[in-house]
Amino acid sequence: MKIKTKLILSLIMLLFLHSCTKEEFEGPSIDILYGDFELIEPLTLTSKNPNFSNNEKVGFSCEFNKPVEWKITILGLSTNAKREITGLSNIIDPNETKWNGAPSQLPFFQEEVCAIELTFENETDTLRDTLTINSSKTFDDGIWVENFEDGTPSEGIVYYNSSGGGMTFTVANDDPLLGNSYFKMGGRVNWDWALGSLDLPININNVSQSSNEIYINIGILSDLVDLHSGQFINILISEETDTPFNDNPNNNASDLFESTMEVYKMKVPVDWDGWQMKSFKYSDFEPLSPNDPNINFNMNPNDISAIRIACQACPSAGVQENCPENFGKDVRTDIDHIIFTSNSSLLDQ
Amino acid sequence: MKRSLLILVVFSVVLLSDFNVHAQVNDNIWFDGLSRSYFVRDAIDKSTINDTLSPNNRSNGYNLLDLNTHVNPIKDIEVMAQLRIRNSFGSFFGSGTEINVRQLRAKGVINDKIRFSVGDLFLKQTKFTLFNYDEELSGDENEMLKHYRDIIHYENFYTQNRWRLQGIQTDFSFKFDRYIRNLGFDFFVTRPSGSSQINETTYSSDLLLSGGSIFSEISRKLTFSANYINLYEVAPSGTNNISVRNPVQGISLLHHFGNEKYRVEQSLQSGFSKRYWLHSELENGISDSISNETKGMYFEFNNKLFMKDSTLTLTAGYRYVDPNFRSAGAQTKRIDYAYTNGKTIYPNYTNMSLVRPTSLFDLISDEKLYNQDLSSTLMPFNPIYSNILPYGDATPNRSGVFMKARITNKNKKFLAKLNGGLFKEVIGQGTAEKRNFGLFKGAVKINFHKWLNLNNELSFSISSESELTERGGDVVSSIDLYTHQLNTFVNAELVKNFFVQASYKQFNANGNEFLTQRNNYGNITYFTSEQEIDQKDHLLSAGILYKFRENVYASLNYSWWGAKFSDQPDYKYNRLILILSVEL
Numbered sequence: 001m002k003i004k005t006k007l008i009l010s011l012i013m014l015l016f017l018h019s020c021t022k023e024e025f026e027g028p029s030i031d032i033l034y035g036d037f038e039l040i041e042p043l044t045l046t047s048k049n050p051n052f053s054n055n056e057k058v059g060f061s062c063e064f065n066k067p068v069e070w071k072i073t074i075l076g077l078s079t080n081a082k083r084e085i086t087g088l089s090n091i092i093d094p095n096e097t098k099w100n101g102a103p104s105q106l107p108f109f110q111e112e113v114c115a116i117e118l119t120f121e122n123e124t125d126t127l128r129d130t131l132t133i134n135s136s137k138t139f140d141d142g143i144w145v146e147n148f149e150d151g152t153p154s155e156g157i158v159y160y161n162s163s164g165g166g167m168t169f170t171v172a173n174d175d176p177l178l179g180n181s182y183f184k185m186g187g188r189v190n191w192d193w194a195l196g197s198l199d200l201p202i203n204i205n206n207v208s209q210s211s212n213e214i215y216i217n218i219g220i221l222s223d224l225v226d227l228h229s230g231q232f233i234n235i236l237i238s239e240e241t242d243t244p245f246n247d248n249p250n251n252n253a254s255d256l257f258e259s260t261m262e263v264y265k266m267k268v269p270v271d272w273d274g275w276q277m278k279s280f281k282y283s284d285f286e287p288l289s290p291n292d293p294n295i296n297f298n299m300n301p302n303d304i305s306a307i308r309i310a311c312q313a314c315p316s317a318g319v320q321e322n323c324p325e326n327f328g329k330d331v332r333t334d335i336d337h338i339i340f341t342s343n344s345s346l347l348d349q
Numbered sequence: 350m351k352r353s354l355l356i357l358v359v360f361s362v363v364l365l366s367d368f369n370v371h372a373q374v375n376d377n378i379w380f381d382g383l384s385r386s387y388f389v390r391d392a393i394d395k396s397t398i399n400d401t402l403s404p405n406n407r408s409n410g411y412n413l414l415d416l417n418t419h420v421n422p423i424k425d426i427e428v429m430a431q432l433r434i435r436n437s438f439g440s441f442f443g444s445g446t447e448i449n450v451r452q453l454r455a456k457g458v459i460n461d462k463i464r465f466s467v468g469d470l471f472l473k474q475t476k477f478t479l480f481n482y483d484e485e486l487s488g489d490e491n492e493m494l495k496h497y498r499d500i501i502h503y504e505n506f507y508t509q510n511r512w513r514l515q516g517i518q519t520d521f522s523f524k525f526d527r528y529i530r531n532l533g534f535d536f537f538v539t540r541p542s543g544s545s546q547i548n549e550t551t552y553s554s555d556l557l558l559s560g561g562s563i564f565s566e567i568s569r570k571l572t573f574s575a576n577y578i579n580l581y582e583v584a585p586s587g588t589n590n591i592s593v594r595n596p597v598q599g600i601s602l603l604h605h606f607g608n609e610k611y612r613v614e615q616s617l618q619s620g621f622s623k624r625y626w627l628h629s630e631l632e633n634g635i636s637d638s639i640s641n642e643t644k645g646m647y648f649e650f651n652n653k654l655f656m657k658d659s660t661l662t663l664t665a666g667y668r669y670v671d672p673n674f675r676s677a678g679a680q681t682k683r684i685d686y687a688y689t690n691g692k693t694i695y696p697n698y699t700n701m702s703l704v705r706p707t708s709l710f711d712l713i714s715d716e717k718l719y720n721q722d723l724s725s726t727l728m729p730f731n732p733i734y735s736n737i738l739p740y741g742d743a744t745p746n747r748s749g750v751f752m753k754a755r756i757t758n759k760n761k762k763f764l765a766k767l768n769g770g771l772f773k774e775v776i777g778q779g780t781a782e783k784r785n786f787g788l789f790k791g792a793v794k795i796n797f798h799k800w801l802n803l804n805n806e807l808s809f810s811i812s813s814e815s816e817l818t819e820r821g822g823d824v825v826s827s828i829d830l831y832t833h834q835l836n837t838f839v840n841a842e843l844v845k846n847f848f849v850q851a852s853y854k855q856f857n858a859n860g861n862e863f864l865t866q867r868n869n870y871g872n873i874t875y876f877t878s879e880q881e882i883d884q885k886d887h888l889l890s891a892g893i894l895y896k897f898r899e900n901v902y903a904s905l906n907y908s909w910w911g912a913k914f915s916d917q918p919d920y921k922y923n924r925l926i927l928i929l930s931v932e933l
Contacts, residue, residue: 026873031823034825034878
C-alpha cells in the first residue's frame, strides 16, 4: 500500500472518529447534583408497630432527585432516647437503611411512641412520621462476660486499695444499666493512679471471628458531681494460655496480666454524666508491652483468657502529684453489661 | 534470605574498601554509583502566617552513598547490586544510619543471540501502553530547580519515562535478506506488587504486569511495531475472589523520508484496551463472571520535520483517546494527590493547625508526594496543575490537534520552544456539554555569551505556560478555568565552572472546575464543585553552583516561596539548601 493511500485512509479515520463523538455523558448529572432539591417518593416505614424483642427491624424508604447527605432522627417521646441514621445517596433503600430498635447512645428506647424526622444537608425540607414500639429491644445477643445479676462473680477477683476513702468496689442495685445490678468502682486514692480492678476469666475458644470482627461492649456510669477530671478505665485483655487465671492465690489479682504476657490494653477516659455504652473493636486494642521481642502479639479471639477492668485516676497528691486540682474528689467509673458481639457493636446488632 | 544477602554485600564492600571506586578492580568487578550530601533549613515567614504552634525554623539532611557493584562472573553475564548507606544528620553510632539493598539485577546474553534481564527492570513501550509520563509543572524547568527534580527522579527510579518493575525480560531479533529487513521481539513478566496481609484473615492478590513487543523494519523507510501489555491480579494468591484484568494492544507504523537538508517522520498509532474485574467462584462451583467492563481505543497521527542542521524541529498531529480507554501502564500518575501522610515541609500551618495545601514548591521538592506503583484505576489529579492532559498523551476522553516546535540558530545564540494544543472532550462529564481545552507553552533561552563572544556562560531564559478550560451550558455546570505558569532564570558563570544563579517561578489559577470522584472500579460517582479557584504560588531563588565536572557539583541556594488562596490562609516560607552530588 502506498504512503499516499495510507494518508488518505488516516484522514478518513480521523473524520470517522469525529463523527463517532457520543452525545451522552459520564457520571451523575451536575445539573441535578447542584440543582434544586426535589422529593420523588415520600418517606415510608416498613412497620409502624415494631416488635424489636423479636429482632424485627424497621426499614425506611424515600427517593429524591439528587444525591444528598440525609439524616433520619428517631426520638423516643417518653425516654428521650435518640437514634440517628445518616447517608449520602439519592435513594433510601429499606433493605439497607434499617433500625434495630437501639439508640445511638443511652438511654434505651422503651415501649413508647417515637417521632421520626428525615432532614437533608443544606436543604430546608423536613419529612416527619411516627411509630409506636410494641416491644423494646433486648441486648442479649452476644457472648456474655458479666451482667452482675448474681452478685460479684464468684470466679472473678476484686481488688481495691483499702487505704483509700469511700471505696465502692461492690455490686449495687440502685441504678443498674439493664437488669437489677451493676458493679460500682470508685473512691478516693489521692496519692496513686490505681484505685482497684475487677478481673474475670473468659473462655470463648469456640468463636470463629477475627479480631476485626469481635467487639467488647461495656456500660460505664459516671456523674459530673465534683468530677475527677483525670479518671479513666483501663481494659486489659489477656491471651495468655499457659498460666492459670489465679496461679498465685496470694496475689490480689489474676496472674494473666503480667508485662511478659500477650496482653492488650485500651484506655477509656470517663468524663460524662450517667450511663454510656462503650464498644471497642478488639483489633483496636494495643499491645501492653509492644517492645518485648519475646512476645508474639498475634491477636486471636479464641485465645482470650481473661479481662481486667481497672479503675484509675490521675494522682492529686504525694510524689506522683500530677493533677492537684482533683485533690479530695471521688472517682466514679461504675460498670455493667459486659458482652462480646460479632461484626458490630452492641447497639448496632 | 534478604538479610543474608545484605550481610554478604556489606561484607563484600568492606573487603573491597581498599579499591578505588573509579578504577576497574579487574575485568570482572567494577563500581559506579552516586553520593549525595543534602542539607536544608526551612523557616516560616511570620509576616504572613499567624502560627505559634510550628517551630520558627527546622533543619534536616543526610549523607548517602549508593554503590553499584557490577560483577561479571563470565563474559556474557553481569550481576549488579546497588547498596545504599544513608546517614541522617544528627545521628551517630549507627543510630539513624540505614543500609539496604536498593537494586538487584542480573543480565546477560545467551549464545550471543538472546538478551535477558532478571530483577529490577526499567521498562517502557509506547505512550499508550507503558510509559511513565513526566509530572506536572516539570516542562522547561530551569537549572536551578533541576537539582530537586534530579533527586525526586532518582529516589523514585524515574528514568527516561520508564517504570521500575521487578521481574524478567528478554529480547532477540532476526535479520532477513528479503521481504523485510529485520524482526525483533521483546517480552517481559513483572510483579508490580506482591500479595500482602490486609488484616488477620485477608490477603491481597499478586499484581502482575506482562507484555511484549514485536518490531520490524519493513523497508528502509517503513517500520512497524505491535505492543501488548496486560495488568492482572492472580486471585488464588490472595483471599479476594475479585481480580482486575487490563489488557491493551497497540500497533504503530513509522514512515520517514527526506533529503540532505531535512527529514520527515510520520507515525500512525492505534490500539484498544479492555478492563474488567473477574469474579472467580471456584469455591461455590459456579462459573466465573465479570463486572465493570470498559472497552476503549486510541488513535494518533503525528508528523515530525527535522532540519538536519538542528535549527528547526516541527511536530504536528491529531490524537483521539476514547473515554473508556484504560491503560494502567500509561495512565498511572507520578504525583499521588491522594497521599495523606503529610508533607515533608511544615505539613500543618496556622494556630488552627490546618493541613497546608499543596503548592508549586511541594511538587518541585517533596519526593514523598511521588508514586512508584502502577494503578489499575485512574488516579486523582488536581485540575489546577494539569487539566488538559493529566494522564499525558494517554489521557482518556480527549480528541484534538497538537503542535510542537524547537527553533535555534546555527551557533545556538538562542533557543525557542513552542508547544500548543486544542483539545475537546469526546463525551461530557456530568453534562452533555463538553469541555474545550487550549494549551500554549512558549520558552526562550538567550545565550548572551555567544552574542558577546564571552568565554564564560551568561544566559537568560523565560518560559510561559497557559492552560484554558471552558465548558458552556447551564450556569450550574459551566466551567471557566485559566492557569498560567511563568519561569525566569539567569545563569552567570563568574569564573570557570562557578555560577551565580537566580530564578523566579510563579503559578496562577483562576476560575472554577469540578473535581471528579471515582469508586474502586474507576466509575465516576460524584463531582465536587470548586467554584472559587484563586491561587497564586511563587518561588524566588538565588544561589551559587560549582561544577567540578559533569554530574559532580555543589549547589547552595536560598528560596522564598509561598502561596495565596481565596478560601484559606496564605503562607510564606524560606529555605536554605546545600547539595553536594557526586556521580561515581
